[in-house]
Amino acid sequence: xxxxDVGKRASVKTRRKRPFIIExxxxxxxxKWAMALSGVLLLGYLLAHLLGNLKVFLxxxxxxxxxEALRDLGGELVPRQSILWLMRGGLLLAYSIHxxxxxxxxxxxxxxxxxxxxxxxSTYLAATYASRFMAYTGATVFLFILFHLSDLTFGxxxxxxxxxxxxxxxxxxxxxxxxxILYIVAILALxxxxxxxxxxxxxxxxxxxxxxxxxxxxxxxxVTAFIVVGNISIPLAVQFGILxx
Amino acid sequence: MDVILSVWRQTGxxxxxxxxxxxxxxxxxxxSFLEMLDIVNEDLNDRDEEPIxxxxxxxxxxxxxxxxxxxxxxxxPQLGTATCQLHMRKFKDGDTIRIEPWRxxxxxxxxxxxxxxxxxxxxxxxxxxxxxxxxxxxxxxxIPVPKPAAEASMDAAACIGCGACVAACPNSAAQLFTxxxxxxxxxxxxxxxxxxxxxxxxxxxxxxxxxxCSNHGECEIACxxxxxxxxxxxxxxxxxxxxxxxxxxxxxx
Numbered sequence: 001x002x003x004x005d006v007g008k009r010a011s012v013k014t015r016r017k018r019p020f021i022i023e024x025x026x027x028x029x030x031x032k033w034a035m036a037l038s039g040v041l042l043l044g045y046l047l048a049h050l051l052g053n054l055k056v057f058l059x060x061x062x063x064x065x066x067x068e069a070l071r072d073l074g075g076e077l078v079p080r081q082s083i084l085w086l087m088r089g090g091l092l093l094a095y096s097i098h099x100x101x102x103x104x105x106x107x108x109x110x111x112x113x114x115x116x117x118x119x120x121x122s123t124y125l126a127a128t129y130a131s132r133f134m135a136y137t138g139a140t141v142f143l144f145i146l147f148h149l150s151d152l153t154f155g156x157x158x159x160x161x162x163x164x165x166x167x168x169x170x171x172x173x174x175x176x177x178x179x180x181i182l183y184i185v186a187i188l189a190l191x192x193x194x195x196x197x198x199x200x201x202x203x204x205x206x207x208x209x210x211x212x213x214x215x216x217x218x219x220x221x222x223v224t225a226f227i228v229v230g231n232i233s234i235p236l237a238v239q240f241g242i243l244x245x
Numbered sequence: 246m247d248v249i250l251s252v253w254r255q256t257g258x259x260x261x262x263x264x265x266x267x268x269x270x271x272x273x274x275x276x277s278f279l280e281m282l283d284i285v286n287e288d289l290n291d292r293d294e295e296p297i298x299x300x301x302x303x304x305x306x307x308x309x310x311x312x313x314x315x316x317x318x319x320x321x322p323q324l325g326t327a328t329c330q331l332h333m334r335k336f337k338d339g340d341t342i343r344i345e346p347w348r349x350x351x352x353x354x355x356x357x358x359x360x361x362x363x364x365x366x367x368x369x370x371x372x373x374x375x376x377x378x379x380x381x382x383x384x385x386x387x388i389p390v391p392k393p394a395a396e397a398s399m400d401a402a403a404c405i406g407c408g409a410c411v412a413a414c415p416n417s418a419a420q421l422f423t424x425x426x427x428x429x430x431x432x433x434x435x436x437x438x439x440x441x442x443x444x445x446x447x448x449x450x451x452x453x454x455x456x457x458c459s460n461h462g463e464c465e466i467a468c469x470x471x472x473x474x475x476x477x478x479x480x481x482x483x484x485x486x487x488x489x490x491x492x493x494x495x496x497x498x
Binding site (some may be wrong): 020023024027028029030031032033105108109111112113114115116117118119120121122123124125126127128131132134196199200202203204205206207208210213 | 253262264314316317318343345348349350351352354415416417418448449452454455456457458459460461462463465466467474475477478479480481482483484485488
């Protein structure tokens with residue numbers, strides 16, 4: 001009887017599968033999921049950061065004590081500043097994932113578009129400026145973060161910087177008009193980014209329910225308005241002399 | 246009515262293409278867009294020129310063969326309509342109309358306005374079916390289907406696979422097509438057994454050909470069947486669930 005393949009045991013080399021989370025992240029849907037979740041973390045940080053910094057309107061002692069409380073998180077139980085640095089590490093990790101996923105998806109999408117584009121100027125019917133310029137607003141925010149850290153965290157970009165003297169540092173940096181303009185431009189870019197991101201993340205993780213869908217847009221508007229108005233209010237308050245030394 | 250056409254002409258998949266200007270005169274305004282192209286082609290034939298190649302079949306909006314970019318809009322200016330159901334009365338006398346093929350890396354041009362949409366077939370082959378022993382047709386109403394599920398599934402099944410979603414997407418993503426094909430089975434009782442293997446297989450195949458979703462929403466507007474991007478969220482959710490699910494206990498994978 002002739003040999004057939006039926007019933008013959010396949011000698012398939014068993015390749016060790018990659019850990020599932022890496023397998024998942026290598027797909028586009030997985031990358032979007034990672035972007036959405038890291039985006040939620042970053043958004044949570046933005047809100048907490050703004051809420052804390054609005055204490056500047058309560059007076060110099062209040063905001064300086066808030067900064068000291070952050071450094072002293074955990075009290076006597078842990079080394080000083082350790083919790084703060086743990087949180088910064090988590091933030092950096094979330095940001096790295098967000099940027100890595102964004103860059104690789106951006107590159108994939110460029111290739112998927114093909115070599116020949118449409119000759120007619122594209123007529124966008126649904127896409128908003130916010131959704132189309134996500135990469136550019138994101139890059140703007142990245143450059144702004146570099147400046148922001150050297151301005152108010154490390155002090156390199158602020159000649160009057162005094163470590164721990166939060167209120168004075170804020171007033172000193174926002175008395176410079178070019179810095180105020182830079183902040184406003186960056187915050188508007190951030191607002192566009194956050195607006196599309198807040199709505200979009202529900203689609204990416206698949207949270208879609210006809211009962212709640214109308215709230216996704218309202219939430220996006222609310223979060224954006226709070227972040228933009230709140231963040232811009234501080235430099236403007238310094239410029240108009242509401243906050244002064 | 247008289248219109249001026251600027252049509253993409255390309256003799257083969259690997260040749261250079263370009264726009265050629267044609268004057269389409271004495272077009273009745275009740276002609277469909279494809280009938281207008283027929284009239285132009287007959288004229289080209291009479292002059293011993295090569296007619297414009299374009300895909301078409303049923304000409305009643307249900308087969309998904311036709312579809313071109315008309316003035317930068319997939320299937321032209323009338324929303325929720327395939328190219329064959331678009332009529333010339335939507336244009337004005339003397340208009341210049343630019344006609345381009347779908348553009349995407351996954352949709353290479355075969356000739357003129359016809360593109361190769363085999364990638365869609367690969368996606369459906371990956372999981373757009375249910376595995377059943379075929380034989381005589383099952384009794385009607387043998388499997389109860391909840392009314393809302395039947396409705397939602399039918400909304401997804403309205404997809405005719407024309408490719409307008411890919412053509413309109415700035416990322417050339419096929420999420421709307423794939424999610425519609427996933428959803429119309431995953432919403433029904435018959436689709437449950439292979440629900441999670443299906444979504445993983447179809448998404449993985451889709452990503453071999455097309456880009457990723459940025460939630461622009463252009464596909465939903467371009468779709469001649471107005472399929473909702475809600476199905477994309479459903480597909481994403483099922484894909485993520487499939488990846489995190491403990492397959493043995495769920496009877497899956």
